[in-house]
Amino acid sequence: xxxxxxxxxxxxxxxxxxxxxxxxxxxxxxxxxxxxxxxxxxxxxxxxxxxxxxxxxxxxxxxxxxxxxxxxxxxxxxxxxxxxxxxxxxxxxxxxxxxxxxxxxxxxxxxxxxxxxxxxxxxxxxxxxxxxxxxxxxxxxxxxxxxxxxxxxxxxxxxxxxxxxxxxxxxxxxxxxxxxxxxxxxxxxxxxxxxxxxxxxx
Amino acid sequence: xxxxxxxxxxxxxxxxxxxxxxxxxxxxxxxxxxxxxxxxxxxxxxxxxxxxxxxxxxxxxxxxxxxxxxxxxxxxxxxxxxxxxxxxxxxxxxxxxxxxxxxxxxxxxxxxxxxxxxxxxxxxxxxxxxxxxxxxxxxxxxxxxxxxxxxxxxxxxxxxxxxxxxxxxxxxxxxxxxxxxxxxxxxxxxxxxxxxxxxxxxxxxxxxxxxxxxxxxxxxxxxxxxxxxxxxxxxxxxxxxxxxxxxxxxxxxxxxxxxx
Numbered sequence: 001x002x003x004x005x006x007x008x009x010x011x012x013x014x015x016x017x018x019x020x021x022x023x024x025x026x027x028x029x030x031x032x033x034x035x036x037x038x039x040x041x042x043x044x045x046x047x048x049x050x051x052x053x054x055x056x057x058x059x060x061x062x063x064x065x066x067x068x069x070x071x072x073x074x075x076x077x078x079x080x081x082x083x084x085x086x087x088x089x090x091x092x093x094x095x096x097x098x099x100x101x102x103x104x105x106x107x108x109x110x111x112x113x114x115x116x117x118x119x120x121x122x123x124x125x126x127x128x129x130x131x132x133x134x135x136x137x138x139x140x141x142x143x144x145x146x147x148x149x150x151x152x153x154x155x156x157x158x159x160x161x162x163x164x165x166x167x168x169x170x171x172x173x174x175x176x177x178x179x180x181x182x183x184x185x186x187x188x189x190x191x192x193x194x195x196x197x198x199x200x201x202x
Numbered sequence: 203x204x205x206x207x208x209x210x211x212x213x214x215x216x217x218x219x220x221x222x223x224x225x226x227x228x229x230x231x232x233x234x235x236x237x238x239x240x241x242x243x244x245x246x247x248x249x250x251x252x253x254x255x256x257x258x259x260x261x262x263x264x265x266x267x268x269x270x271x272x273x274x275x276x277x278x279x280x281x282x283x284x285x286x287x288x289x290x291x292x293x294x295x296x297x298x299x300x301x302x303x304x305x306x307x308x309x310x311x312x313x314x315x316x317x318x319x320x321x322x323x324x325x326x327x328x329x330x331x332x333x334x335x336x337x338x339x340x341x342x343x344x345x346x347x348x349x350x351x352x353x354x355x356x357x358x359x360x361x362x363x364x365x366x367x368x369x370x371x372x373x374x375x376x377x378x379x380x381x382x383x384x385x386x387x388x389x390x391x392x393x394x395x396x397x398x399x400x401x402x403x404x405x406x407x408x409x410x411x412x413x414x415x416x417x418x419x420x421x422x423x424x425x426x427x428x429x430x431x432x433x434x435x436x437x438x439x440x441x442x443x444x445x446x447x448x449x450x451x452x453x454x455x456x457x458x459x460x461x462x
Contacts, residue, residue, distance in 0.1 A: 016301070018273070018297065018299060019273065019277075019299065019301070022273060022274060022277075022299075023277055026277070051323075051324050051326060051327075052323060052324025052326070052327075053324055115400060116400050116401070116402055116424065117400065117401075118325065118326060118371055118372075118402065119205065120208075120326075120371070120372060120402050120424075120425075121205050121206060121207075121208050121248065121402075121424070121425065122205070122206045122208070122248055122454040123204070123205045123206065124204075136459070137459065138458070139458065140457055140458070140459070141206055141454045143278065143279060144205075145279075145326045145371075146326070147325075163204060164204070164205055183279075185277065186277060186278055186279050186301060187277070187278075188243065188277050188278050188457065189277075189457050189459055190457050190459060191277060192277060193459055
């Protein structure tokens with residue numbers, strides 16, 4: 001039996017799982033790290049972390065049927081939080097790789113048009129529509145490390161925008177799906193608050 | 203709205219204690235690394251760097267422990283450098299709680315290591331640490347190893363070009379002439395490296411006066427690393443951020459959460 005309010009972090013070999021786990025535990029959540037399909041599917045909230053290259057993340061995801069579990073959860077409206085490359089894999093693909101993405105969201109991820117890459121450091125996120133994730137968080141910065149991002153999402157998604165060379169989507173919410181391009185687990189108290197906001201809304 | 207300039211305190215750690223000397227000799231003890239990292243994080247550090255300057259086999263266990271305990275309570279990016287020579291070292295450090303690792307000597311001995319780390323863990327984990335000093339090489343700057351004690355017989359700019367072509371995430375450019383002297387960053391070196399590289403550049407070595415920070419940014423540095431000025435309480439992080447803000451640079455200000 002899965003405990004109520006249990007958060008699962010999808011373990012598919014991505015390097016930053018422990019930071020996500022520590023941060024979620026810090027805000028008082030019951031966290032399980034798992035690559036088991038059933039446990040990941042049944043959890044109240046599923047966190048999909050991700051660092052590194054898009055193609056290797058997709059390959060590692062498929063190796064543990066992570067692609068299936070994310071799609072299955074999306075189709076049954078079970079909450080998902082994608083972080084960094086864990087956000088990017090939700091899209092149809094990336095200019096970084098020939099591997100296809102999950103295509104839960106139609107657009108592609110492409111390289112930021114900026115003179116110095118990666119985009120590393122603390123940047124602002126402004127909401128076009130109020131995001132659950134950013135509840136009570138105004139004018140704060142989050143920690144980013146990435147070179148690729150998306151600029152377009154379906155019209156019914158709520159989005160938070162950042163700018164580095166150009167505007168890009170830094171956060172989005174679409175039904176039970178949430179995703180952030182930055183690293184809340186590395187964004188100090190503000191990041192912890194975002195994780196708490198997500199969990200509180202589950 | 204744009205990216206904030208990062209201020210990064212560097213903790214030189216030997217046998218589990220923070221030390222910082224003048225030009226890497228005459229080490230003078232300054233504190234507990236876990237406690238210092240937590241204090242710097244609460245004072246507005248944008249990242250923390252640990253440099254393991256003993257980096258012996260016995261020292262490695264201590265570093266992993268420092269890292270684990272820091273990562274339990276500090277939720278900002280942690281970088282670790284010193285004595286990393288294999289992809290397996292990187293794996294252990296990342297598992298203990300590091301977000302990035304910096305390599306220097308090992309990459310010079312075996313440039314293939316850069317590609318190996320990047321392929322396995324992604325470019326974002328790799329900071330290329332370049333300990334450079336003025337010398338009669340092509341660019342006027344050469345690379346050193348072993349904390350500045352030995353010349354690597356490599357021109358600094360040539361090395362940075364060749365290493366970045368393999369895909370490093372950031373460059374930590376440390377002036378060995380200025381390290382620990384508090385006489386200012388080597389501004390010419392920063393400018394010359396900026397001209398040839400489109401990878402984020404962290405300036406290091408020599409910060410002393412509060413103007414040194416803005417001078418380094420004017421030459422193209424993206425982030426500023428310093429040790430002595432923080433450890434000995436010459437400047438607080440907030441004072442530096444105030445100065446940068448006054449000069450028109452973006453900084454991350456202390457969180458307003460819970461203060462509305």
